[in-house]
Amino acid sequence: MVLEATMICIDNSEWMRNGDYAPSRFQAQADAVNLICGAKTQSNPENTVGVLTMAGKGVRVLVTPTSDLGKILACMHGLEIGGEMNLAAGIQVAQLALKHRQNKKQQQRIIVFAGSPVMHDKKALEVIGKKLKKNSVALDIVNFGEDDEGKTEKLEALLAAVNNNDTSHIVHVPAGPNALSDVLISTPIFTGDGEGGSGFAASAAAAAAGGVSGFEFGVDPNLDPELALALRVSMEEERARQEAAAKKAAEEASEQDATMTEHASEGPSGADNKKNEIPDDDNTLLQQALAMSVDEPASTQDLQDTEMSDAAAEDPDLALALQLSVQESTKDSSSEADMSKLLADQSFVSSILASLPGVDPNDPSVKEMLASMQNQSESQQKQDEDKAPEKKEEKEEKEEK
Amino acid sequence: MATAESASAIQRNQVDLLDFIDWSGVECLNQSSGHLLANALKQGYREDEGLNLESDADEQLLIYIPFTQVVKLHSIVVKGSEEEGPKTVKLFTNRQHMGFSNVNDFPPSDTVVLSPDNLKGKPVVVKYVKFQNVRSLTIFIEDNQSGSEITKVQKIALYGSTVETTDMKGLKKIEEH
Numbered sequence: 001m002v003l004e005a006t007m008i009c010i011d012n013s014e015w016m017r018n019g020d021y022a023p024s025r026f027q028a029q030a031d032a033v034n035l036i037c038g039a040k041t042q043s044n045p046e047n048t049v050g051v052l053t054m055a056g057k058g059v060r061v062l063v064t065p066t067s068d069l070g071k072i073l074a075c076m077h078g079l080e081i082g083g084e085m086n087l088a089a090g091i092q093v094a095q096l097a098l099k100h101r102q103n104k105k106q107q108q109r110i111i112v113f114a115g116s117p118v119m120h121d122k123k124a125l126e127v128i129g130k131k132l133k134k135n136s137v138a139l140d141i142v143n144f145g146e147d148d149e150g151k152t153e154k155l156e157a158l159l160a161a162v163n164n165n166d167t168s169h170i171v172h173v174p175a176g177p178n179a180l181s182d183v184l185i186s187t188p189i190f191t192g193d194g195e196g197g198s199g200f201a202a203s204a205a206a207a208a209a210g211g212v213s214g215f216e217f218g219v220d221p222n223l224d225p226e227l228a229l230a231l232r233v234s235m236e237e238e239r240a241r242q243e244a245a246a247k248k249a250a251e252e253a254s255e256q257d258a259t260m261t262e263h264a265s266e267g268p269s270g271a272d273n274k275k276n277e278i279p280d281d282d283n284t285l286l287q288q289a290l291a292m293s294v295d296e297p298a299s300t301q302d303l304q305d306t307e308m309s310d311a312a313a314e315d316p317d318l319a320l321a322l323q324l325s326v327q328e329s330t331k332d333s334s335s336e337a338d339m340s341k342l343l344a345d346q347s348f349v350s351s352i353l354a355s356l357p358g359v360d361p362n363d364p365s366v367k368e369m370l371a372s373m374q375n376q377s378e379s380q381q382k383q384d385e386d387k388a389p390e391k392k393e394e395k396e397e398k399e400e401k
Numbered sequence: 402m403a404t405a406e407s408a409s410a411i412q413r414n415q416v417d418l419l420d421f422i423d424w425s426g427v428e429c430l431n432q433s434s435g436h437l438l439a440n441a442l443k444q445g446y447r448e449d450e451g452l453n454l455e456s457d458a459d460e461q462l463l464i465y466i467p468f469t470q471v472v473k474l475h476s477i478v479v480k481g482s483e484e485e486g487p488k489t490v491k492l493f494t495n496r497q498h499m500g501f502s503n504v505n506d507f508p509p510s511d512t513v514v515l516s517p518d519n520l521k522g523k524p525v526v527v528k529y530v531k532f533q534n535v536r537s538l539t540i541f542i543e544d545n546q547s548g549s550e551i552t553k554v555q556k557i558a559l560y561g562s563t564v565e566t567t568d569m570k571g572l573k574k575i576e577e578h
Contacts, residue, residue, distance in 0.1 A: 104498045134431045134458040135500060164457070165434050 007094035013055035015116035020175035054090035115145030129161025
């Protein structure tokens with residue numbers, strides 16, 4: 001949680017139009033900058049971040065160091081690409097901006113995105129580096145984009161001149177499938193020196209690792225502890241309810257209307273799939289299910305049939321409940337049969353397919369598929385009529401569907 | 402004669418201001434990581450000849466020392482080696498967060514050029530009028546005796562008195578080295 005004032009130097013030169021970093025170098029850079037700003041402001045609320053551009057008409061400070069993340073993100077809009085990057089001037093202006101920071105207790109840091117070739121020679125960069133070290137300013141360099149002769153060497157020399165006790169870092173990011181931000185997340189630029197932004201970095205890395213993260217429910221407990229807790233609680237409540245519902249279905253199978261149990265088990269499975277409800281108790285849910293079954297018997301059933309098949313594949317308790325409800329309800333099986341009959345009706349299906357663009361109903365592969373579907377639906381009807389709980393096969397059938 | 406008087410003045414009512422330094426605010430720019438300001442300022446470390454404050458990127462050093470109360474500064478002692486010890490030392494009072502870029506923006510309260518005698522431990526008396534009301538002291542070491550890349554300082558000691566009270570118990574006889 002180092003108290004830090006950071007100046008980010010953005011390269012908005014013509015070289016940033018290149019698309020070797022998806023979607024373009026400039027966009028990848030902007031994403032990385034947004035991520036860094038967020039990490040810095042989150043690791044310590046008193047941290048300040050400022051942004052300047054190095055190319056264009058000249059070095060221009062977009063926002064002086066501030067802790068207002070909204071202001072920083074807003075200034076990134078409408079940036080134009082053009083000109084050539086002036087690294088030395090950029091770093092010097094950044095140093096000046098840091099010198100006039102309001103809170104003198106903050107450590108000074110400059111983060112440079114060096115995407116275009118470096119015009120200055122090594123000596124000049126080393127002098128700049130020494131000056132930064134003398135004024136105890138740390139420097140992080142992100143070397144990406146163009147890789148001409150000597151650029152890496154010059155940046156390494158600059159880093160060596162600045163570096164004081166490993167407070168400064170350099171990261172080389174080659175073009176490739178990984179986004180610039182993703183590569184940076186694992187570097188010391190994000191993680192600070194040891195701890196610091198590691199909480200944010202870990203959660204950002206998890207989110208970046210593609211949608212469903214390592215965390216339960218896809219929500220990071222660090223980012224949103226209340227939501228994560230609520231989701232966990234509702235998940236456990238649903239599990240308990242499903243078991244209770246399964247027991248109830250077994251007990252009251254002959255007495256109650258089977259659609260009720262189907263709806264009751266639908267309620268939890270719906271919540272299970274969507275994970276957005278925190279139901280109060282069994283009774284109110286059952287009441288709701290009753291009301292639902294009275295009001296809209298047909299349409300809701302069809303919808304829930306498909307949902308049921310999905311849910312059944314996942315949860316054995318639920319599958320048992322579904323099995324029983326399927327057996328007991330003639331209405332239910334008939335509606336299912338209706339659906340499968342519809343599907344089996346080849347003329348109906350072919351008329352649908354004909355309406356789809358690019359599908360020729362006379363195409364042999366389509367015909368094959370229709371035939372297989374027909375077979376499947378027929379076998380399913382047979383099983384329904386058997387009324388013997390053959391859990392595994394039917395589960396497989398539904399999974400195949 | 403003046404020096405004899407000032408030497409006796411040291412013995413009479415001047416105190417080592419080490420006790421009044423606000424350590425939380427002490428800063429030093431351009432110090433080398435293995436050789437910090439504490440080596441030159443703190444009791445014990447400063448007596449050790451092997452422990453020096455050394456400069457890093459170039460030969461200049463900027464030291465900021467705030468005090469816990471207002472003091473009057475009478476004299477300072479700067480000890481170092483003959484070649485790499487400091488030569489020109491500028492003192493600024495009551496200026497916070499100075500940087501190397503603005504040391505030349507305003508005149509120092511006093512400028513001291515250290516002789517080899519001083520580097521052995523002879524105190525340098527500062528201008529009386531300028532140091533009557535000192536909340537913080539900034540010491541700018543501009544160059545060293547031989548002009549080498551690194552300046553080494555073995556000891557920095559400040560002598561003076563406090564403004565509010567003259568603590569009779571704190572009076573010590575200061576030996577000259």
